[in-house]
Amino acid sequence: MIKIVNLNKYFKDKHVLKNINLEIEEGEVVGLIGPSGSGKSTLIRCINYLEEPTSGEIYINGENIANSGKNIDKIRQKIGMVFQHFHLFPHKTVLENIILAPVLTKKLTKEEAEEKALKLLETMDLFDKKDVYPNSLSGGQKQRIAIARSLAMDPEIMLFDEVTSALDPEMVGEVLNVMKDLAKTGMTMIVVTHEMAFAKQVADKVIFMADGEIVEENDALELFENPQNPRTREFLSKVLEY
Numbered sequence: 001m002i003k004i005v006n007l008n009k010y011f012k013d014k015h016v017l018k019n020i021n022l023e024i025e026e027g028e029v030v031g032l033i034g035p036s037g038s039g040k041s042t043l044i045r046c047i048n049y050l051e052e053p054t055s056g057e058i059y060i061n062g063e064n065i066a067n068s069g070k071n072i073d074k075i076r077q078k079i080g081m082v083f084q085h086f087h088l089f090p091h092k093t094v095l096e097n098i099i100l101a102p103v104l105t106k107k108l109t110k111e112e113a114e115e116k117a118l119k120l121l122e123t124m125d126l127f128d129k130k131d132v133y134p135n136s137l138s139g140g141q142k143q144r145i146a147i148a149r150s151l152a153m154d155p156e157i158m159l160f161d162e163v164t165s166a167l168d169p170e171m172v173g174e175v176l177n178v179m180k181d182l183a184k185t186g187m188t189m190i191v192v193t194h195e196m197a198f199a200k201q202v203a204d205k206v207i208f209m210a211d212g213e214i215v216e217e218n219d220a221l222e223l224f225e226n227p228q229n230p231r232t233r234e235f236l237s238k239v240l241e242y
């Protein structure tokens with residue numbers, strides 16, 4: 001479903017993704033871990049073309065997104081992304097935030113989009129927040145709304161870029177639970193995370209990146225319990241210390 005071949009990305013003369021090769025199957029949940037600055041965000045931003053690769057190919061369902069021309073918007077619609085900061089529209093209510101893209105780009109009627117949005121809000125236990133403005137919500141609630149907004153587009157792939165990093169610790173769990181439930185539905189997910197316990201429990205596969213390279217890729221339990229590369233071992237010993 002996602003195939004990345006010899007992907008390189010430079011920012012000016014800085015080589016931030018170095019010959020990345022990767023395949024992700026439909027329904028797979030992939031955890032992307034590694035030190036700050038190792039290229040995790042840049043990699044997932046290349047997957048939906050928020051960043052343009054310098055060289056290499058990215059195929060989504062067999063289609064090379066670099067050559068997709070006018071189809072790029074169609075491909076992007078299949079890929080939802082949730083960011084560290086929620087990017088909700090402050091002057092729109094929760095419900096208006098969620099229906100905006102489905103009405104504009106999927107051409108759903110307002111009623112159809114609202115029906116879908118309300119179902120999503122219900123599954124996230126946020127139905128009673130439908131008419132409030134984002135500023136009155138907690139960080140955890142905002143992030144769950146951001147996830148609902150992405151899901152309202154019926155994506156086939158969801159990208160999560162450190163979605164719990166800006167949250168107060170007591171709100172991390174409620175967002176991770178929504179992601180756990182989503183993983184159980186068979187959604188294909190790539191999750192950049194500093195939450196090692198989440199990666200270990202929920203991801204099928206974990207990729208450790210350092211300095212723009214994929215250093216190690218393995219079944220989640222195996223990577224955490226039996227890391228093969230000394231750089232993986234060093235990173236895990238630091239982050240699992242506490």
Ligand SMILES: Nc1ncnc2c1ncn2[C@@H]1O[C@H](COP(=O)(O)OP(=O)(O)OP(=O)(O)O)[C@@H](O)[C@H]1O
Binds near residue numbers: 016035036
């Ligand atoms: N738009 C940009 N222009 C220039 N350099 C950039 C840009 N975006 C990222 N970089 C650089 O590319 C490298 C990889 O950054 P990236 O954000 O992908 O790393 P990361 O592993 O996601 O880090 P973090 O965990 O801190 O978010 C870093 O050195 C960063 O400074």
